[in-house]
Amino acid sequence: MSGTTLDGTAAGSVAVAHMIRGEVDHGSHTTHGRPGAAFTTPALDLDRLVWSRTEPGPAFHVPVAEIVDLLVETGEALKTDRAGLLAEALDRVVRVSPLPAEILERAYAALWRSFQRAGLYAQIDHELGGADVLDGWREVALPDDRTAATRAFPPRLVHIIAGNAPGVAAMSVVRGALTKGVNLLKLPSNDLFTASAILRTMAEVAPGHPVVRSFSAVYWRGGDETVESVLFRPQFFDKLVAWGGEATIRGALKYVGPGFELVSFDPKTSISLIGREAFESPETLARAADAGAADATFFNQQACVASRFQFVEGSWDDADRYAAQLCER
Structure with a gap:
């Protein structure tokens, strides 16, 4: 028997939350999937998924130390799940993930570890060039007594994240926050809930914080040209960070060009x-x-x-x- 519920979602389907610039999207629902494996999401408003290039992103000038403090507090909130958001997400992700419930439970219980202070500073110091180039200009000596200055400029990123392990969502949020850019996360069909649960937890910790407003997480069908041909453009984003198999990477390549680069996490054996x-x-x-x-x-x-x-x-x-x-x- 089919039908709709009182909130307008399809009966028997799983409701997926979208996060738009740090706020839960309660818009009208669209149904995806197939009978027996259907899910609903808010309808996309593409204008809300981009940040204007005429002004800096919300977190462009936030000190790294403040971002680390926010991430650590988010990790503590994930560890205790004081808002119950992880429990809600886990209850729903078991319906769409190919992984057994016990593996997902252990993975969710470990998500907070990606937000530990020592690990965050290890990334900053050894992978991102250091806090000084994230927060300001680093002077370097050149031949002939010349000097130059370098700085890591915050990027504008679209992330096509993989759903084969919940930790991918945590890694994407952490790295996106530490680099201070704006981040649009495409939710994978086999993990529609982890990224949004993490971002909702961060929003509970610090409502309206610039880092919180620097993230959106939404679903669209991979390869949907009505969405990707609009969003995957250099006037909106600098880079496409793509995780996944051959089809995902090949689909992303057709949008790559001057001003819009591909950062590819190819399939690995x-x-x-x-x-x-x-x-x-x-x-x-x-x-x-x-x-x-x-x-x-x-x-x-x-x-x-x-x-x-x-x-x-x-x-x-x-x-x-x-x-x-x-x-x-």
Whole structure:
């Protein structure tokens, strides 16, 4: 039996929340998916998904230290789920994700770890060039007694995030916040809830904060030219950050051109290497098999870091012994 509920959503469908510049979108609903796996989202207003280039983004001039404080507090709020937003998201994501509920539960319980202060500063210092180039100009010496100055300018990013592990959403929010830019996150059909739950939690922590207003998270069908041909333009965004398989990356490439670059997290195949030392004793072989099993089963092999191939340094008999131990686990 089909029909609609009192709020206008399709009966039996899952309601997906959109975040637009730090606020929950309560607009009219549009139905997506197929019978038995339908979900509803607010209808898109493309004008609301871009930030004007005639003025700086909301967080362009926010000090990195303040952003880190906000992210740490967001992590604490995620850890306790004091607003109940993660519990709500988890209840819904199990209906669309290919991952078992117990894996999703553990992943959600660990989301806060991406927001720890030490890890945030490690990214700032070792991956983003340092807080000084994020907050201002760094003078550098050139030959002939000349000097120059460099600065990391906040980017305007569209993120096509992957849904094979909830941590991808957390990583995208953290990196987008630390670089101070504006960020439009496209929600994947196999994880429609994690990114929005994180952003809603951040908005609960600091309503109206410039970093909060620098994020939107919405769904559209991947490859929908009525959306992508409008948004994927240099007058709105600088870069397209794309996670995913070959179809996703190839679909993104057709929009790349001067002023609009692709940052691609291509499909990856991870491996494990089992050295000859593993066969020195039953104990070392058992430890190697434990580690190999952990490598191979990470997120049920949905994540790119899950080992798909394991190479053994040894004889055929050694490989068989290792394989037997691996199968037991």
